[in-house]
Amino acid sequence: MVVETEVIRREYLRHDKKFPHVWCPGCGNGIVLGSLLRAIHGLGLPKDDVVVVSGIGCSSRMTTYIDFNTLHTTHGRALTFATGVKLAKPRLKVIAVMGDGDATAIGGNHFIHAARRNISITAIIVNNSTYGMTGGQYSPTTPYGSRSTTSVYGHVEHDFSIAELAVTAGASFVARGTVYHAAQLDKLLEEAMSKRGFSVVEVISNCHVQHGRRNKLGDAVTMITGFRDRAVPVAKAAKMTAEEMQGKFSIGVLCDVDKPVSTEEYERIRSEACQLKS
């Protein structure tokens, strides 16, 4: 279903608040924001029941602009706050928006434990391979050999695959999309938000200002269309060799399993303990 942009804009943005936004022209964050709102709209979630939590960085400023219960937390800790909100009021739909450094460097431990715990939270990780807001230093997803403000001679470390890390750590639903494939991203986010348990959507995004410029990757349009050329559907990628996948990445649903959800299990314990008492 194609949703009228005007409906989304009118319904979900905080018009009387702090616009213009902080993002650079051409930044992928705007596309992720659009997808997030279309997914929420598509699922028909009441605004009062949605809590969007974010950490620190460019993508995490998203919470400022959207009209839900919003919580802009400390660096790397979005999932810890989200866990408290979800456990205290399980009926709320809790979504955490983070950047790659936010979620997997300073917040790496919280990320793997939220996945292991299988708590019903949707984590959206905008992966632009750099610390954008703080000046373009290398992040856990900066490719080997890349240049950043803290790896001017070329990066000597290897990068994480966020989505595969989430699968291994035990998330119920894991998907990867890009800001080029916006229509698919809408769908992936809808699926992730409807999933019981911990769901993760890694969104490959562009930071042409920090990462792109230093690595001669071109402007926003070049970087975004580059994702079109490098992305391979999961099913197709499974049949390709490591050599064929060199420089490419898979997109789509990597993992979708059903297993006990800690938030629901605890509700059962709570009701049993309450009965035990009376």
Add this chain to the structure above:
Amino acid sequence: MASAEQGQRVLLQGNEAVVHGAIAAGCRFFAGYPITPASEISELLSVMLPKVGGTFIQMEDEIASMGAIIGASLAGVKSMTATSGPGFSLMQENLGYACITEVPCVVVNVMRGGPSTGLPTNVSQGDVLMARWGTHGDHPIIVLAVSSVSDCFSITVRAFNLSEKYRVPVILLSDEVVAHTRESVVLPSQDKVRVVDRIAPSVPPQWYKPYADNNRGVPDMAAFGEGYRHHVTGLVHDERGFPTQQPKEIESFLMRLHDKITKGFSEIMITKNHLMEDAEVCVIAYGCVSRAALMAIKMARQHGIKAGLLQLVTLFPFPRKAVDAALRQCKAAIVPELNLGQMAREINRVNQTGTRIIKHNRIDGQMITPNEILKQILGVS
């Protein structure tokens, strides 16, 4: 693990009494990470919270625990965490977040010897100034110290009430001796416990300003999911909760944070006087040391010395008025502490009358005995 029916005489250790106090005060969420000597608080709450419809979670670390209790409090549930020195160090950043976002919560720090891993099973009072200034920036905070098992119940209730009333995190400083000492206490029945809840907004959602000043200086607080959609951020924010860099808005916001605590001074300052009416020498102490000090002044009285004890329960904001009165009244004040003089420094700071202040410190992981304090009293008499 002892469980207690309220209104009955029970044998409890300090950590257990903290749990009963928290439940009585309405705490329904706890997130923590095990650490000696605070672990019993987690263990007992994991049993008791689900029975009262609450939630217990053991997080992956102390940073996560602090984040989770802030999240839970924003969702409208009274929340707490408990830790000891090393864990308390890790909580500091999110503690600052709770200060700037005015999220009520209680953080129990059962002090042990430090720094670093220090002396895990030994007593200390080394975290007093960290409780006040551990997180960055100028911010007010309330720090309370417990000295007995019955304190652990009643002061925990007070901690929650002050936290809810002033929308400020409250640090409850316990120590290894208070935490693990078992004493016989009668816990009050629930109807005898005064419970304060945060004030929810009564205006229609479109009029709600989550950080608006009022005559209390404490904004009404809406819980997530109740129709009052608002933004919470650790950035300095305007009265609508959105980041601001306007100098006027920054200053008026930060000053309000301080002023709301200033307005509540008389209620927040809790001190106890023991034999102070005619005292010529006083001991100023807090936590487990005040127990030894009470014994010492009684022994001094038997020696014919007019000694008294000013016990500090509120450590911060510093109970200047009570300390000032004691210093004016006495020719000397002895300040025994299980650190190198962290509160003595504060007492010296407010000493207007030039009263002689004698520090007595131990940092070897052992308690200060009544005899040690008595010796100091005899020395100045």
